[in-house]
Amino acid sequence: GENVEQHPSTLSVQEGDSAVIKCTYSDSASNYFPWYKQELGKRPQLIIDIRSNVGEKKDQRIAVTLNKTAKHFSLHITETQPEDSAVYFCAASSRGNEKLTFGTGTRLTIIP
């Protein structure tokens, strides 16, 4: 089955700087890669996703990149703000398989 690894487990960034979280996956058939944000005590919420037919996707201050050859994908947050502090999860799934496999999460702290 799919195995998703996520790094780093914790990340502290000065407000205004950029943050990058990286994930690798094992199943070459995987073609859908969402990112979830979970604020303290709340539910995980989808913030952005990318499919294997594109290499990059951007939504305001967040962007995701995908390298299918290397089987890794990354989340980039620019101009970080205090409200970006949360745990971020990456995930992967393959066509026809609705089961998402999640990474272990990255606790991002934005330092004012």
Added chain:
Amino acid sequence: DAGVIQSPRHEVTEMGQEVTLRCKPISGHDYLFWYRQTMMRGLELLIYFNNNVPIDDSGMPEDRFSAKMPNASFSTLKIQPSEPRDSAVYFCASSPVLQPNYGYTFGSGTRLTVV
């Protein structure tokens, strides 16, 4: 739509007692997932259903755990008997069937504490 609705939000029970967690998926979503979240193991998929039928229960930790989906708008996760190591946040999530590989919508979770 009110989203995925879970109840109760918090549950404290004594070891050995039966616990039942409930979930109402988004109307029209044909897939329902139960996840368990702990600090040590992150988000673990326990079981998921498609059109009320269990598809993959390989994540259910042991026979003490059972899940049912009697109809398209309701699912339960039962633990009997409960143990302290079952303490975790249990999330239910649903997704539509129209597009493969679509993001999940999570419920608010049930924080279970077994003492």
